[in-house]
Amino acid sequence: MFRHLIAVLAFxxxxxxxxxxxxxxxxxxxxxxxxELTPKARAELDAAVARFNAKENPDAPYDAxxxxxxxxxxxxxxxxxxxxxxxxxxxxxxxxxxxxxxxEKPDVIWALGRCEGIVKGVVDEPGIDRDxxxxxxxHLVGDxxxxxxxxxxxxSGGNRLPIANLKDVEADLLFSKxxxxxxxxxxxxxxxxxxxxxxxxxxxxxxxRLTPVTGHREAxxxxxxxxxxxxxxxxxxxxxxxxxxxxxxxxLESHALGYDLAYGKLPDGKPVVLGQSYxxxxxxxxxxxxxxxxxxxxxxxxxxxxxxxK
Numbered sequence: 001m002f003r004h005l006i007a008v009l010a011f012x013x014x015x016x017x018x019x020x021x022x023x024x025x026x027x028x029x030x031x032x033x034x035x036e037l038t039p040k041a042r043a044e045l046d047a048a049v050a051r052f053n054a055k056e057n058p059d060a061p062y063d064a065x066x067x068x069x070x071x072x073x074x075x076x077x078x079x080x081x082x083x084x085x086x087x088x089x090x091x092x093x094x095x096x097x098x099x100x101x102x103x104e105k106p107d108v109i110w111a112l113g114r115c116e117g118i119v120k121g122v123v124d125e126p127g128i129d130r131d132x133x134x135x136x137x138x139h140l141v142g143d144x145x146x147x148x149x150x151x152x153x154x155x156s157g158g159n160r161l162p163i164a165n166l167k168d169v170e171a172d173l174l175f176s177k178x179x180x181x182x183x184x185x186x187x188x189x190x191x192x193x194x195x196x197x198x199x200x201x202x203x204x205x206x207x208x209r210l211t212p213v214t215g216h217r218e219a220x221x222x223x224x225x226x227x228x229x230x231x232x233x234x235x236x237x238x239x240x241x242x243x244x245x246x247x248x249x250x251x252l253e254s255h256a257l258g259y260d261l262a263y264g265k266l267p268d269g270k271p272v273v274l275g276q277s278y279x280x281x282x283x284x285x286x287x288x289x290x291x292x293x294x295x296x297x298x299x300x301x302x303x304x305x306x307x308x309x310k
Contacts, residue, residue, distance in 0.1 A: 021142055021143070021146055021187075023204060023212070023216055024187075024190070024204045024223060025186065025187065025286075027066060027216060027219065028189070028223055028226060028227045028294070029145075029290050029294040030065045030138060030142075031224060031294070032231055032298075033293075034064050035231065036236065036295060038302050041301050044301075044305035045305060046064055048131045049061075049062055049063060049064055052067070055129075056070075056132070060212075060214070062135075066216040066217065070138075071135075083107060084108060085111075086107065086157060087251050088107070089150050089252075089258075091151060091153035108143055108150075109248050112140050112144065114133075115136045118130055119133050119134050120304070137297070137300065141250075141293055141296055142290075142297070144251055145292060145293040147258035148181065148182050148185045149254065150251045150255040150258060151254070151259060151262060153263055158181030159182045160180065161180055161270075162270065162272065163183075163273075164272065165274060166184055168187075170204070184274070185262060187204075188283055189230075189286035189289075191279050191283050192279065192283065193274075202226065204219060204222075205218040230290060231294075233291075234287065234288050239295065242292065242295040242296055245296070254289070257285055261282065
């Protein structure tokens with residue numbers, strides 16, 4: 001019991017302020033993506049992650065599924081990348097036109113373009129090699145599909161909007177009176193309404209942030225099971241051609257969902273109390289976004305790593 005308490009306290013002390021999808025969410029997207037890779041692309045991805053581990057994580061290596069969590073795992077020591085996880089499109093129906101060419105301020109759209117250029121060998125970014133850029137891509141494609149990472153309503157994407165009826169271990173530990181809207185959407189894909197609370201249908205393992213891969217590994221059986229369920233509900237063909245689009249278009253998709261659903265369907269009152277209809281709609285939306293993120297990650301990797309498609 002004492003050792004578990006120490007682990008919980010370490011987990012809380014190392015918790016980043018914001019993230020897009022929690023670790024399970026990123027792993028779900030990557031599990032779905034790995035199922036869509038060609039054999040050559042999968043082999044190339046595994047080799048890239050192995051080289052990345054040899055350089056960055058020799059004692060606690062990631063695999064193709066858990067590597068999608070890396071950018072959040074190291075946010076405490078990679079603050080220069082904090083703005084790479086989101087884009088501030090304001091709370092209007094149309095958002096803001098996304099300018100062509102180089103963006104003045106780094107954001108997730110800019111970052112995805114930058115990482116793609118490094119992977120292709122046409123961009124040189126000091127300190128980021130091709131393998132690290134590929135690991136970043138795995139995470140950032142997931143990030144851009146979370147609606148509150150592309151929608152801003154003067155509350156840091158929901159981080160400053162309290163929710164009174166969130167219920168799970170993390171919310172209890174991190175917040176004295178419920179969590180916030182962004183925290184809810186990070187795990188909306190596994191939220192369900194229970195007894196007046198926005199609870200979770202399955203839990204993520206608690207782990208010290210200093211050893212994140214340990215927790216990710218403990219979650220693999222859960223991730224495998226739940227990814228199969230999501231893929232069955234939302235197969236690739238349900239989204240049309242997942243090979244098309246670009247980060248700017250993906251951000252506008254997420255913004256529309258942030259405007260119409262994540263913010264637009266909120267009940268009145270502060271702190272906000274989420275009802276069953278909101279929780280159910282958010283879960284459906286989040287499951288679809290995670291599935292689509294996985295298919296788009298696979299499409300990118302197949303294009304980069306196996307251009308012949310064999």
